[in-house]
Amino acid sequence: MARTDHHTPPPGRLRRLLSAAAGAIALAASLLTVAAQPAAAATLTQVTSFGSNPGNLAMYEYAPDNLPTGRPLVVALHGCTQSAAGYHSHSGWARFADQWGFAVVYPQTDSSNNSASCFRWWDTAQDTRGHGEALSVKQMVDKAVSQYGSDTTRIYVTGLSAGGGQAANLLADYPDVFAGGAIDSGLPAQCATSSSGTNACQYNTSGLGLTPRQWGDKVRDSDPGYNGPWPRVAIWQGTADYTVSPVNGDELRDQWTDVWGIGQTASGTKSLTGGTTESYYDAPDGTPAVELYSISGMGHGLAVDPGSGSTQCGSTGAYYLGYICSTYYTATFWGLDGSGGGGGGGGTSPLPAPTNLTVTGTTDTSAALSWSAVSGAASYDLYRDGTKVGSTTSTGYTDTGLTSGTSYTYKVAAVDSAGAEGTLSPAVTATTTGYVAQCYTANNYQQVVDGRAHTSGGYTYANGSDQNMGLYNTYVTHTLKETSAGYYVIADSGC
Structure with missing residues (x-):
């Protein structure tokens, strides 16, 4: 599986990782470019000079021949053990770049930066505004804009796994640069700020216990003083992902809806191909600001759907999984097809909203x-x-x-x-009527695991009332009374 931390795995797992990486590299070499539309003969090209490059990244780019000025630009970041060429070959971005007319930049890291070739989404020297890999990507954007005359109001970033975590950081670091983003099997912005925090972000099935406000603050604190407009964000997550726990999709949803100030209740849902459920969260103007795509049964990877249909794209391989063309739905959410965006590529009826509900x-x-x-x-x-x-x-x-x-x-x-x-x-x-209060006695750790409390700064707080229950550990025990659905108060003196 693609690793999103930089810890050394056990020997058996390391052998499997190296074997998978070797297969992915061989496959990427054989599929360096995607077969383009007849009118486009472009190939993936490396750019060797694009700035000071403090993150020590390589820049690759793809653009249809004779691309007009004023077109969008997409930045696409690969996952661990992967490469720019492999991501270009499998993801389907080349197909839609040819079809709809935009350029794509593929940043690439390698083992000289991280043993598993992961973008360093946990390292504040690499993932913050004006520093390291984040600045290198910004310099790539500036280079591509000068080359292609790209529309600076239509620049987008997407990424898979560690690349998804770094894409989330870039959206937080440079909301003045990116109009939208997509995080595929990735992590919330600034989920971890050191290597010791990576496992908690990736593998904790209950999440970190942060409120939407606390998640949103991680974005707001990444570029202090910036007040909007905010990027539109698509989130893709498989329900059977054991490398990046599915709760990360919910935390990403919480983070970006809070940034937008629109709450965490979906405006609506759609059922899509590949066992995919799309939940969308509308901005005040009625257009989706955040979308969460949950893919039933999918493990860790980028969702693709090989074929020639209008909504299909990509090819399968290691961490490129055959469910749905996530690239198509992301691109239409951003409006790269000329639709202006709105999510899911699906049409809506002109019928007005019912009144007097x-x-x-x-x-x-x-x-x-x-x-x-x-x-x-x-x-x-x-x-x-x-x-x-x-x-x-x-x-x-x-x-x-x-x-x-x-x-x-x-x-x-x-x-x-x-x-x-x-x-x-x-x-x-x-x-509904007739709620009957219930009481639960357990240690603070178990109260959090069971969803009755949450943690912040090493302390435990009751959900709803936010009463301080003391340190987050197994030694402190409290009785919580649920006075209404999801609202708990400390009731140690009796229930």
Whole structure:
């Protein structure tokens, strides 16, 4: 598996890693360039002079022949044990660069920087604004802009694994440079600030216990004084990734939605090919600012979908996994196809949002809602907390199987006769009746593991009330009382 830390693995794992790396290098050498559209005869080219290069990186670039000025620019960072040539060959970026007209820069690191050829996303000397690898990439962007006359308002960065972690850092370091980004099987910006913190970021299945605000502060602190506009961010994560725990996708979502100030409840979801669920989080103007793509059953790697279809791309190989063409959906999210962006490459209906969405009644396990009819609607889709829970041809719906004493957020969208969904309505909140308080006694470590508390600065805090429970360890024990869903208070004196 592609490593995103720089610790020496056990001998058996090292042999497997070296074997995989050798295979990947051989494959990359045989597939140096992607077969281009007939009109484009460009090849991947190394640029040997692009600045002071404090991160000791190599710069490779690809652009269709006769590329006009004023076109977008994409920066694509490979994963551990990989190379610029291999990423260019497998990822599908060359296909869409030819088709839609933009340039691609591929930074490359190697074993002289890190034993596994990982971008150093955990090293503050390499991943912060104006320093190391981050500055080297910025210098590559400046070089490409001067070469191609690129549109400086349409520069984007993406990366896989360690490259994804570094891409997140670059978005935080240079929000004034990058209009958007994509993190594939990667880490939140500034997740670790030393090598000792890498394993906790990668392998902790429960996450680091930070609030969205704390994650967002890591971005805001990377370029103090910058107040926006912020990059639009796509996040890709497999549910069976054991190299970068899937919780990193949720933490990335928390981080960038907090930066945008839009909350962590999805505006809506879509089901895509390859077992992929897309959740999108709308900016105030109604366009998606953050998208999270969860791929059921996928391990660690970049999602590709070999084939000639309009939404297909790439080729499979070590850490290039056949599920869905993530590059196509990322590119359309950024608007590289000329659509202006909006996510998922899917069309929406011109039907307006239903009005007068109202909660008409609740029980301990259900919520009833109604809304006004929309002219031209064949049916309506109802969303609970960002997930579609039902469809109906009427203007009312009763959602069942709910938890007592719990608040739920609902939105509804009209659907036309072709099955295209219109704009989502404003949200309403329904709270079921009859919540029964429960108590839980456990040590601070277990309370965090079980999701009733979180950690910050070595201390433990109750979820909801944020009451300080003392040091984060197995020696301090408390009783927590859940007074409402997800809200806990210390109740050591009795429940």
